[in-house]
Amino acid sequence: MDFSTVGGELCTETAGGYGKSSVKLVAADRNRHKGKSRYWGSVLFYKHIILGTTVLLILIPLLGLGGMIYKYSRLMEDYQGLLHRTYSLYEAEAVENRRKISEAGRKISLEISGWNDRVGKIPFKVNTDDWNYILVNDWNPLPAAFKPQLDVLDDGHQVDYRIVDDLVKMLSDAKEEGMDLLVCSAYRSYERQADLFGSSIEELMDQGLTYIDAYYKTREQYAVVSYSEHHTGLAVDIVGKSHQMLDERQGRTKEAMWLAENCARYGFILRYPKGKKNVTGIEYESWHFRYVGKEAAEFIDENDLTFEEFLKTAEADQKNMAHPVPD
Numbered sequence: 001m002d003f004s005t006v007g008g009e010l011c012t013e014t015a016g017g018y019g020k021s022s023v024k025l026v027a028a029d030r031n032r033h034k035g036k037s038r039y040w041g042s043v044l045f046y047k048h049i050i051l052g053t054t055v056l057l058i059l060i061p062l063l064g065l066g067g068m069i070y071k072y073s074r075l076m077e078d079y080q081g082l083l084h085r086t087y088s089l090y091e092a093e094a095v096e097n098r099r100k101i102s103e104a105g106r107k108i109s110l111e112i113s114g115w116n117d118r119v120g121k122i123p124f125k126v127n128t129d130d131w132n133y134i135l136v137n138d139w140n141p142l143p144a145a146f147k148p149q150l151d152v153l154d155d156g157h158q159v160d161y162r163i164v165d166d167l168v169k170m171l172s173d174a175k176e177e178g179m180d181l182l183v184c185s186a187y188r189s190y191e192r193q194a195d196l197f198g199s200s201i202e203e204l205m206d207q208g209l210t211y212i213d214a215y216y217k218t219r220e221q222y223a224v225v226s227y228s229e230h231h232t233g234l235a236v237d238i239v240g241k242s243h244q245m246l247d248e249r250q251g252r253t254k255e256a257m258w259l260a261e262n263c264a265r266y267g268f269i270l271r272y273p274k275g276k277k278n279v280t281g282i283e284y285e286s287w288h289f290r291y292v293g294k295e296a297a298e299f300i301d302e303n304d305l306t307f308e309e310f311l312k313t314a315e316a317d318q319k320n321m322a323h324p325v326p327d
């Protein structure tokens with residue numbers, strides 16, 4: 001009995017021990033099954049949610065940034081293309097200008113050589129290298145560094161010191177005869193020309209014109225930089241005080257008429273006469289006077305020449321070319 005009890009106990013013990021282990025194993029197995037079904041809402045689930053959200057929060061801005069960089073690089077490519085096209089346009093324009101200028105020079109040379117035969121010999125010695133015969137026009141630029149020796153007029157304008165006496169005498173004689181004159185422009189340095197030209201283009205572009213349109217509009221008012229006779233210090237723009245506009249009407253003021261009539265006596269010529277654009281390259285300007293010296297000015301006036309024609313005649317004389325006297 002004891003034995004059986006012991007045995008029984010033992011057996012029970014053994015059985016019990018076995019039984020406990022089995023219960024544990026079954027419970028663990030069951031728990032595994034239960035764990036799967038409890039994933040939603042579990043700590044692990046929330047960990048995954050947080051992890052996923054973090055990854056998304058990092059990825060989305062990265063993708064956005066990548067897109068922006070791509071767009072920016074495309075924009076830069078477009079911009080470079082635009083710059084390139086604009087530059088090509090400027091280049092084309094410069095080439096076109098050079099072509100026009102050389103063509104104008106060629107035409108004018110032809111024109112003058114045809115005309116040349118009609119004029120008599122110049123009755124005084126002309127050295128075309130002398131300071132008062134310097135030629136500046138659309139096909140004869142001055143170097144940027146050119147700087148005449150200047151003197152300042154009472155009104156602050158500067159001119160070559162060698163023309164001051166004649167200029168002042170002309171202005172005072174005109175005044176005595178009732179003319180009210182005003183010098184509105186004289187020496188213009190290379191830098192000043194560049195300033196005026198550039199700011200005129202800028203101003204016109206601000207008004208909505210394209211660069212090309214602004215350029216040509218400016219060209220009507222100013223010579224291209226380096227091609228202005230004002231750079232010589234020998235050119236002055238003079239108007240009547242009563243009408244200070246540089247326009248067609250200026251030529252009809254009594255002051256403009258007096259100057260055209262008398263300027264040669266003081267060594268000046270009307271540099272851009274009416275109807276001579278084919279020779280001078282510039283439209284009629286009743287206000288622009290150029291100092292060439294008294295003899296030359298009077299010869300030019302008497303023979304109704306332009307400065308270009310006068311110089312061509314002088315060159316022909318120097319080479320002893322045929323020079324029939326006009327009718």
Ligand SMILES: [Zn+2]
Pocket residue numbers: 185230235236237287288289
């Ligand atoms: Zn002028």
